Amino acid sequence: MKKIFTLDALYTILAFFGSLIILGLTWQLVSILTKHEIPGPVPTWTVFKELIADPFYDYGPNDKGIGLQLMSSIKRVFLGFGIGSLIAIPMGLLMGSSKVTMRLFNPIVQILRPVSPLAWFPLGLLAFQAAEGATVFIIAITSLWPTLINTSFGVASIPDDHKNVGKAFGFSKWKYVTKIMFPFALPHIITGLRLSIGVAWLVIVAGEMLSGGVGIGFFVWDSWNGLSLEKILIAILIIGTVGLLLDKVFNAVQHVFAWENK
Amino acid sequence: MALTDQLSETLVESRINGKAKATSAQNISTVNSIEVKDVTVSFKTKKGIYTAIKDINLNVKKGEIISLIGHSGCGKSTLMNTISGMVNPTQGTVTANDKIVKGPGPDRGIVFQNYSLLPWLSVYKNIYEAVDSVLVAKSPAEKKEITTNALAMVNLLPHKDKLPGQLSGGMKQRVAIARAFAISPKILLLDEPFGALDALTKGSMHIELLKLWNLDNRNKTIVMVTHDIEEAIFLSDRVVVMNNGPAATIKEIVDVPLERPRNKKDIVHAPKYMEIHDRLLSLLFDKFSINDIH
Numbered sequence: 001m002k003k004i005f006t007l008d009a010l011y012t013i014l015a016f017f018g019s020l021i022i023l024g025l026t027w028q029l030v031s032i033l034t035k036h037e038i039p040g041p042v043p044t045w046t047v048f049k050e051l052i053a054d055p056f057y058d059y060g061p062n063d064k065g066i067g068l069q070l071m072s073s074i075k076r077v078f079l080g081f082g083i084g085s086l087i088a089i090p091m092g093l094l095m096g097s098s099k100v101t102m103r104l105f106n107p108i109v110q111i112l113r114p115v116s117p118l119a120w121f122p123l124g125l126l127a128f129q130a131a132e133g134a135t136v137f138i139i140a141i142t143s144l145w146p147t148l149i150n151t152s153f154g155v156a157s158i159p160d161d162h163k164n165v166g167k168a169f170g171f172s173k174w175k176y177v178t179k180i181m182f183p184f185a186l187p188h189i190i191t192g193l194r195l196s197i198g199v200a201w202l203v204i205v206a207g208e209m210l211s212g213g214v215g216i217g218f219f220v221w222d223s224w225n226g227l228s229l230e231k232i233l234i235a236i237l238i239i240g241t242v243g244l245l246l247d248k249v250f251n252a253v254q255h256v257f258a259w260e261n262k
Numbered sequence: 263m264a265l266t267d268q269l270s271e272t273l274v275e276s277r278i279n280g281k282a283k284a285t286s287a288q289n290i291s292t293v294n295s296i297e298v299k300d301v302t303v304s305f306k307t308k309k310g311i312y313t314a315i316k317d318i319n320l321n322v323k324k325g326e327i328i329s330l331i332g333h334s335g336c337g338k339s340t341l342m343n344t345i346s347g348m349v350n351p352t353q354g355t356v357t358a359n360d361k362i363v364k365g366p367g368p369d370r371g372i373v374f375q376n377y378s379l380l381p382w383l384s385v386y387k388n389i390y391e392a393v394d395s396v397l398v399a400k401s402p403a404e405k406k407e408i409t410t411n412a413l414a415m416v417n418l419l420p421h422k423d424k425l426p427g428q429l430s431g432g433m434k435q436r437v438a439i440a441r442a443f444a445i446s447p448k449i450l451l452l453d454e455p456f457g458a459l460d461a462l463t464k465g466s467m468h469i470e471l472l473k474l475w476n477l478d479n480r481n482k483t484i485v486m487v488t489h490d491i492e493e494a495i496f497l498s499d500r501v502v503v504m505n506n507g508p509a510a511t512i513k514e515i516v517d518v519p520l521e522r523p524r525n526k527k528d529i530v531h532a533p534k535y536m537e538i539h540d541r542l543l544s545l546l547f548d549k550f551s552i553n554d555i556h
Contacts, residue, residue: 161378167348167365168372169392169445179391183382 039230047230062222064214070238073204073215076132080139081200088144088196089189092151093181102156113145117203121210131211138207139200146195154188155181186257194250201243294357295449295483296322296345301354303340314340316509318354320502324448327475327484329494331542332504332513338487339453341504345485346372346451359448368396371442375454377434379426379441386422389413389441396445412444415474432463436470443474452486456493465526468496476523491542495535496524503545516541 024041031040055067095105117138124134162184166176208217216235223231298320304313315337322328330338343349344356347366356363358370366372379388390409397405413419416436426434435455442450455471456464475482488494494501501516518538520529529535 161374161376162380164348164372164374165378165380165392168346168374168378169395169441170366170368171391171395175391175395179383180380183380186382 037229039233044230044233047228048234051231051234061214066219066234066238069214069216069219070242073208073217074242076135076208076215077139077197077200077204080136080203081143081197083136084140084144084196084200085147085193087140088147088192089151092148092189092192093155093177093185095148096152096155096185097181102152105152109145109148112141113149115142117142117206118210121207131213135204135207135211139203142203143196143200146199147189147192150188150192150195151185154185157188158184187254190250190254190257194247194254197246197250198243201239201246205239293324294321295324295326295359296320296485297355297357298341298344299355299357301341301344301351301356303337303344303349304352313509314507315504316511318512320512320515322483322485324483325480326499327486327497328500328502329498330485330487330502330504331489331491331494331546332510333506333546334489335507336504337507337510338504342451342453342485342487345449346370348372368445369447370449370451371445371447373435373438373442373450373452373455375457377426377431377438379434379437381426384423384425385418385429385437386410386413388426388437389444392441393444408444412440415443415477416440416470430463431459432467435459435467439471439474443478448481448483450482450484452484454487454489457489464490464493468493469526472497472523491539491546492530494542495520495538496526496529501538501542503542514545516545 028040031038051066055065055070057065058068091105095101095109120138120141121134124137125131128134128137158181162180165171166180171179204215205217205220208215209221212218212221216239220232220235223229223235298318301318302313302316304311306312318341320341330341332338340349344351345358345363347363347370350364358367361369379385380391383391386409389412390405393400393405393408393412397408400408410419410422413422416439418433418436418440421429421433426437429437435458439455456467459467471484475484484497486494486497495518498518501518503513503516504510505513516538520532520534520538
């Protein structure tokens with residue numbers, strides 16, 4: 001029988017509450033130091049209870065519940081991230097497959113990778129003639145690089161042992177890609193995806209602040225205009241928690257596909 | 263000095279005897295399965311051109327088992343790789359099954375030193391993908407049957423759904439051997455196949471390999487790279503001793519005229535076995551005790 005509650009699990013839970021307490025105390029301290037210009041945990045909790053009471057209300061385009069805002073942000077992030085990955089994975093496989101393609105594409109990647117999402121926004125607007133398209137565009141183009149680089153690195157580091165199997169048994173190109181190249185690169189690809197979803201989630205707030213409409217980024221901006229600092233703090237905590245959950249999900253996926261440890 | 267002279271004399275004698283016996287008893291065909299002709303392999307390195315092997319000539323008959331033996335880095339693997347087609351000779355030609363070797367091909371099955379199984383595929387899939395790739399003309403049902411038979415041959419059918427990482431070294435190597443046999447190549451190339459195994463596992467693998475070779479009516483030509491003298495004698499018809507590199511050449515080819523089927527326990531007591539063993543030792547080492555080191 002496997003024990004569900006081990007001593008180790010208990011320590012983990014205690015440590016988690018410990019870190020929540022540290023966060024709360026620091027927050028309270030900052031609140032006192034700023035003479036309650038920045039609201040402390042208690043008034044924020046009151047506002048949070050109001051917000052969470054009806055998270056999915058919809059009173060027209062500029063007044064929606066926090067749940068709806070969050071849902072539309074997550075949808076947008078996954079759309080942008082999905083499009084980015086669909087470009088990044090094949091490109092990464094191609095880039096890593098030979099020294100020539102690596103040399104050809106690597107400078108382009110290195111130049112475009114550090115560009116801020118905000119700098120891409122006008123281009124997106126021009127190309128899609130709509131704020132919605134532009135937001136998805138900047139998420140896609142800024143989040144694809146970690147996946148692209150990790151995939152190409154994975155493919156480039158296939159050991160000769162595995163390549164020799166393909167050579168010795170005359171694998172076709174297709175068989176080589178599906179049975180050797182892709183499975184070997186898969187753990188690297190998933191690591192890339194994990195980093196990419198983090199970037200995508202990072203970009204969403206900036207994107208939605210610029211584009212407006214509906215979403216957690218817009219919610220932050222709207223709360224600022226309404227001078228509700230409590231709501232901004234709540235949004236920050238929600239953004240952080242969702243980011244953490246996304247990371248956990250990809251971490252779990254990573255473990256499923258890690259053939260190395262089996 | 264006197265000892266070596268005596269050794270080589272008795273060896274010449276036994277070799278003549280052996281040849282007569284080999285043709286009568288073992289019925290090795292006279293057709294050459296592999297012909298290595300004036301082969302030189304050089305690599306470009308940062309320090310300049312490095313010649314691994316030089317002017318190698320070697321013919322291997324159909325159904326023969328030969329071992330390439332020598333110290334580390336003597337080019338025995340390089341020589342074998344020219345037969346497998348993984349390495350192209352800088353000069354000279356290698357002919358296998360009457361065709362000049364230009365690259366790896368399914369007529370030559372390879373068992374790699376480090377097993378080279380794909381760790382994300384099950385044992386069954388590892389063999390099936392090779393079969394699927396090589397035996398294109400067969401139907402899926404036939405391919406499955408071939409894979410299953412290959413696994414049964416090495417007694418790994420109960421483990422067919424395991425990943426290579428869950429197997430012991432010996433089991434992994436049996437999968438690799440089953441994979442090489444499954445595509446029924448005319449030539450089997452083994453690159454230090456049992457080098458990473460413990461002595462006990464190694465012993466049973468030798469017998470298993472010979473069993474598979476017997477089941478196939480001793481039709482397969484086997485070339486094996488090894489640095490284990492006992493292994494070379496037990497398995498081979500001839501042992502090719504190589505000089506130390508760079509620019510390694512064949513030092514001598516020693517016949518092993520021991521009758522088959524060989525018995526691991528009895529063979530070591532045969533006077534012929536001891537002669538061959540001594541001969542190989544003196545070819546590989548010129549110093550036998552610390553008194554010899556000046």
